[in-house]
Amino acid sequence: SYVLTQPPSVSVAPGKTARITCGGNNIGSKSVHWYQQKPGQAPVLVVYDDSDRPSGIPERFSGSNSGNTATLTISRVEAGDEADYYCQVWDSSSDYVVFGGGTKLTVL
Amino acid sequence: QVQLVESGGGVVQPGGSLRLSCAASGFTFSSYGMHWVRQAPGKGLEWVAFIRYDGSNKYYADSVKGRFTISRDNSKNTLYLQMNSLRAEDTAVYYCAKYASSYVDYWGQGTLVTVSS
Numbered sequence: 001s002y003v004l005t006q007p008p009s010v011s012v013a014p015g016k017t018a019r020i021t022c023g024g025n026n027i028g029s030k031s032v033h034w035y036q037q038k039p040g041q042a043p044v045l046v047v048y049d050d051s052d053r054p055s056g057i058p059e060r061f062s063g064s065n066s067g068n069t070a071t072l073t074i075s076r077v078e079a080g081d082e083a084d085y086y087c088q089v090w091d092s093s094s095d096y097v098v099f100g101g102g103t104k105l106t107v108l
Numbered sequence: 109q110v111q112l113v114e115s116g117g118g119v120v121q122p123g124g125s126l127r128l129s130c131a132a133s134g135f136t137f138s139s140y141g142m143h144w145v146r147q148a149p150g151k152g153l154e155w156v157a158f159i160r161y162d163g164s165n166k167y168y169a170d171s172v173k174g175r176f177t178i179s180r181d182n183s184k185n186t187l188y189l190q191m192n193s194l195r196a197e198d199t200a201v202y203y204c205a206k207y208a209s210s211y212v213d214y215w216g217q218g219t220l221v222t223v224s225s
Contacts, residue, residue, distance in 0.1 A: 031210050043203075049209070084152075097158065
């Protein structure tokens, strides 16, 4: 089955840029989606189809996808961005939804 | 606005059964596929099952195949997950989630299932 690999943790100072990667075999050929989850809350979609943002999500959140790596970029990081972030694809070969293991973003 | 409200969670013994429900509102339920996604305590998200808008096709994670059944009643705007032969490793918060293309655009708040003797 398809596997998505994320770093367990990323740390960044306020005002700086955070980059969270999601690795997968030829992931650039798939649509990648990103979710933010704060403690005790349900996940929230922050980027879909590699780089689109749902309404209400700040422009500071952006995404890219090429080759074997997709990246979620958070610019001008704020304390409120501290959360777990998950990437996700639909594996059409197996009709499975696949999530990455998640990355804990810490704002220093 | 879209609302998804799960219910039916609780404590069950290993080998037991439980049925989760998800009441949907704020959108045309019968037009959208739906997922169940779970999260074990302190762990990441794990997709469980998906059902197409009309119930014609259902897909399951290997970890629950043969034990869990996803279904829906479009006349009641409700999604279900019948869970049989429950194991300790099924302990998790179970989320109902609305399908949009290949991603989830709305999530419920989740219901906790604890499998323990």
